[in-house]
Amino acid sequence: AKEVGRSDWQLYSPLMDSETYKSYHLEKGLRNALLQDEFFIEYQPKVHTNSREIDSIEALIRWNHPEWGRVSPEDFIPLAEETHLIIELGDWVIQHVCKQLQQWKNQGLQIVPVSINVSSKHLLKSGFVEHVQQTLAHYNIDPSFIEFEVTESSIIQYEEHVKKVMDELKKIGVTFALDDFGTGFSSLSHLKDFEFNTLKIDKTFIQHATDKGKQQAITKSILYLAHALNMKVIAEGVETKEQLAFLQKHECSFIQGYIVSQPAAPQKIAEYLKKPFL
Ligand code: C2E
Ligand code: CA
Ligand code: CA
Ligand code: CA
Secondary structure, eight states: OEEOSSSOEESSOGGGGSHHHHHHHHHHHHHHHHHHTOEEEEEEEEEETTTOBEEEEEEEEEEEETTTEEEOHHHHHHHHHHSTHHHHHHHHHHHHHHHHHHHHHHTTOOOOOEEEEOOHHHHTSTTHHHHHHHHHHHTTOOGGGEEEEEEHHHHSTTHHHHHHHHHHHHHHTOEEEEEEETSSSSHHHHHHHHOOSEEEEOHHHHHTTTSOSHHHHHHHHHHHHHHHTTOEEEEOOOOSHHHHHHHHHTTOOEEOSTTTOOOBOHHHHHHHHHSOBO
16 A cells, blocks of 8 residues: 555556556566567568569567467567667567578579668667678578568667667678658657668658648658669558559669558568569
């Protein structure tokens, strides 16, 4: 019981239902999940808009909790970001992606690059570059098969340092994508300074791209800008034929979204790699 205000005692703390309480349990669950092997990875294809040939795939982490069932990364990634866990989780993803690429290679499949979402907190951890290099070497994967996706909001805080790490990784052949483009801040200067290989237009723009409103105008301008800067552009979250038609009309070269494929298990991806037109 906790004393609140004047002389009344509260037997039931409203904290029990609060976000704080929920995140406390989630965080405990997360720590345990790493030990209990509750994570796995699904991969979502990115394809050439017109030919539908697979270009690359994005690794998306999944958590299957024995009691809670599937927990969305939208819920646990932000929490992991607040703690050291994002680094352990990120290392887990990088290692498993490399291992998966090696397995596909051993099955005789023609592999494609995999993009991995990475937190700037992880990127900035000392030894990150060496660790990535060691993992790639261990699984015998060429660095050009790895792309890191970073969000604008995550690079904003330690710009100089992030840029330095990115430059070191680019030097060995790893590429970088700017994720969720359009949702962050001061986007234009970041495009100039960081030299991302790829720009991913956030799905909120794509979902409104056919509305003829401001978001459509923004989407068109992003495409125009990316082309002018010679960047590879990917529209994410493409769901409808109308959205697809819009992107074709405005020459967006790559698409990703449910209209092509949901994030899928490695076995499904192996089928795609054998028959690479989706
Ligand atoms: P994101 O990187 O922007 O990933 C795209 C999200 O959109 C994914 O959600 C994907 O499943 C979903 N998506 C794909 N196509 C469609 C579509 O056509 N329509 C709609 N409505 N959604 C689509 P998911 O897998 O739940 O991941 C959510 C976020 O969690 C990711 O957003 C990313 O920020 C984070 N995340 C996921 N996996 C990892 C990871 O391994 N490491 C880190 N640091 N973050 C991750
Ligand atoms: Ca992403
Ligand atoms: Ca995204
Ligand atoms: Ca997102």
